[in-house]
Amino acid sequence: MYVAVKGGEAAIDNAHRLLADRRRGDRSVPALTLDQITEQLAIGVDRVMSEGSLYDRRLAALAMKQARGDLIEAIFLVRAYRTTLPRFGHSEPVDTGAMLIERRVSACYKDLPGGQLLGPTFDYTHRLLDEDLEGDPQVETGLQRGGIQEPVMRVADILDQEGLIEDDGAIDPALEPGDINQTPTEFPMSRAMRLQSLSRGDEGFLLALGYSTQRGYARSHPFVGEIRIGEVDVDVFMPELGFAVPVGRIQVTECQMVNQFKGSAKAPPQFTRGYGLVFGQSERKAMAMSLCDRALRAEELGEDLVAPPQDQEFVLSHCDNVQATGFVEHLKLPHYVDFQAELGLVRTMRAEYEQCTGEAVLETREAAE
Amino acid sequence: MNIAVDQAARRDRMAVLARCSTERLNSLWAKLGLQPAHTPLRGPEAGLVMLRGRIGGTGEPFNVGEATVTRASVTLEDGSVGHAMALGRDHAKVRLSAVIDALCRNAEMAARIDAELIQPMRQELEVADETRRQQTAATRVDFFTMVRGED
Numbered sequence: 001m002y003v004a005v006k007g008g009e010a011a012i013d014n015a016h017r018l019l020a021d022r023r024r025g026d027r028s029v030p031a032l033t034l035d036q037i038t039e040q041l042a043i044g045v046d047r048v049m050s051e052g053s054l055y056d057r058r059l060a061a062l063a064m065k066q067a068r069g070d071l072i073e074a075i076f077l078v079r080a081y082r083t084t085l086p087r088f089g090h091s092e093p094v095d096t097g098a099m100l101i102e103r104r105v106s107a108c109y110k111d112l113p114g115g116q117l118l119g120p121t122f123d124y125t126h127r128l129l130d131e132d133l134e135g136d137p138q139v140e141t142g143l144q145r146g147g148i149q150e151p152v153m154r155v156a157d158i159l160d161q162e163g164l165i166e167d168d169g170a171i172d173p174a175l176e177p178g179d180i181n182q183t184p185t186e187f188p189m190s191r192a193m194r195l196q197s198l199s200r201g202d203e204g205f206l207l208a209l210g211y212s213t214q215r216g217y218a219r220s221h222p223f224v225g226e227i228r229i230g231e232v233d234v235d236v237f238m239p240e241l242g243f244a245v246p247v248g249r250i251q252v253t254e255c256q257m258v259n260q261f262k263g264s265a266k267a268p269p270q271f272t273r274g275y276g277l278v279f280g281q282s283e284r285k286a287m288a289m290s291l292c293d294r295a296l297r298a299e300e301l302g303e304d305l306v307a308p309p310q311d312q313e314f315v316l317s318h319c320d321n322v323q324a325t326g327f328v329e330h331l332k333l334p335h336y337v338d339f340q341a342e343l344g345l346v347r348t349m350r351a352e353y354e355q356c357t358g359e360a361v362l363e364t365r366e367a368a369e
Numbered sequence: 370m371n372i373a374v375d376q377a378a379r380r381d382r383m384a385v386l387a388r389c390s391t392e393r394l395n396s397l398w399a400k401l402g403l404q405p406a407h408t409p410l411r412g413p414e415a416g417l418v419m420l421r422g423r424i425g426g427t428g429e430p431f432n433v434g435e436a437t438v439t440r441a442s443v444t445l446e447d448g449s450v451g452h453a454m455a456l457g458r459d460h461a462k463v464r465l466s467a468v469i470d471a472l473c474r475n476a477e478m479a480a481r482i483d484a485e486l487i488q489p490m491r492q493e494l495e496v497a498d499e500t501r502r503q504q505t506a507a508t509r510v511d512f513f514t515m516v517r518g519e520d
Contacts, residue, residue, distance in 0.1 A: 094433075195422075247418070249388060279434060
């Protein structure tokens with residue numbers, strides 16, 4: 001027999017009303033505007049864009065406001081919104097070499113063409129809370145330095161001249177990259193689809209896995225070949241015009257991680273690379289992504305599979321925080337019937353157990369007598 | 370007109386229209402004093418494009434994630450068709466961009482629009498880029514070597 005139980009409608013309505021009330025908080029405090037969020041919580045907004053897998057700062061800011069600052073909830077909202085829009089097509093691949101650079105550093109070369117450009121970084125700050133920010137102090141604009149600027153060369157191209165670093169390989173123009181939104185998950189997954197998955201993966205999860213590769217779970221000796229942050233042009237092919245049309249610019253963070261490689265039967269000793277490309281200013285995420293990308297290439301490079309970061313199924317099935325939170329959080333929803341069934345089972349097992357131990361005690365006593 | 374030159378000019382115009390701010394576009398458009406009658410062919414409508422990168426920066430393409438875009442196509446009374454597409458969800462801006470694209474099918478009108486609307490906006494965008502470049506340049510590390518010891 002199955003008895004459907006209904007109820008809770010009024011409680012749910014009232015809970016949502018209370019949520020809206022608490023979200024707004026003290027009415028004597030001015031409400032946040034989306035401009036304030038996009039301008040002043042920009043890196044949080046970028047995280048919501050990249051893990052929500054939707055480049056739209058204003059929507060990400062709206063999601064953050066609605067989610068009361070719960071970033072995973074905001075990412076969930078953005079992912080849900082995405083499904084309401086039609087897909088018009090895809091862009092031409094963005095050219096990160098032609099980026100309008102806002103930051104570019106390399107840990108491999110001190111004096112590389114284009115130089116070390118620190119940009120707006122938290123690095124070298126003392127991590128001391130600035131009590132002035134309790135108010136709204138006057139802040140100076142960034143200094144400018146004129147003069148002719150060198151082109152900012154890719155680090156991979158520098159090493160490539162000596163043949164000591166793997167190149168990106170030949171491009172098969174007929175090959176379409178798979179799309180994890182439109183194909184059921186199957187392992188092994190192509191590197192293109194792995195990168196898509198990692199680019200929207202949870203920053204914390206990828207950070208922890210990347211960290212584990214440095215600590216010895218999957219041998220890797222990484223150097224930051226280059227990190228660059230800046231804006232790239234987006235072109236979309238319009239069939240009605242017959243050519244690709246510029247539709248604007250996006251900000252991205254790119255990380256080239258360079259790893260030692262002892263060589264294999266097929267390849268000489270050289271440096272290999274892990275790659276990270278993430279929406280917005282998301283340096284930590286791009287670095288973690290490139291570490292994970294490199295670890296996931298273990299099989300391709302003939303390395304022993306010994307640690308979780310090298311395991312495609314482990315990494316890619318668990319890096320999506322919307323999936324993860326959905327499955328973990330569903331546990332709090334009513335499981336009354338399931339639990340009743342298990343309760344009955346445990347009662348039966350307990351009764352059998354007690355009967356057995358009872359008999360065993362009796363037997364022992366009898367044996368002693 | 371040479372097809373390649375015309376296409377390049379159209380592309381450049383579209384690049385400026387896609388990136389300009391709506392307020393700036395509206396104010397320059399108002400100064401032009403044009404009010405061409407037009408009918409929508411499609412949109413403006415918002416949708417998604419999948420943004421692609423390349424593995425390792427220059428290798429095989431891969432899908433990074435989507436972006437919101439808005440597209441519109443219009444026809445003018447003389448039959449000229451204009452198209453526009455821009456990141457974001459600003460319907461009014463994209464509709465106006467499509468009208469401007471349609472007007473620019475006429476060479477004389479294109480010259481006027483380029484001079485009075487596109488060129489000033491392009492210049493402002495270039496100035497903004499240059500400011501960014503120079504702000505970044507100010508954070509460039511100038512290494513110096515400390516000489517120690519006797520040699």
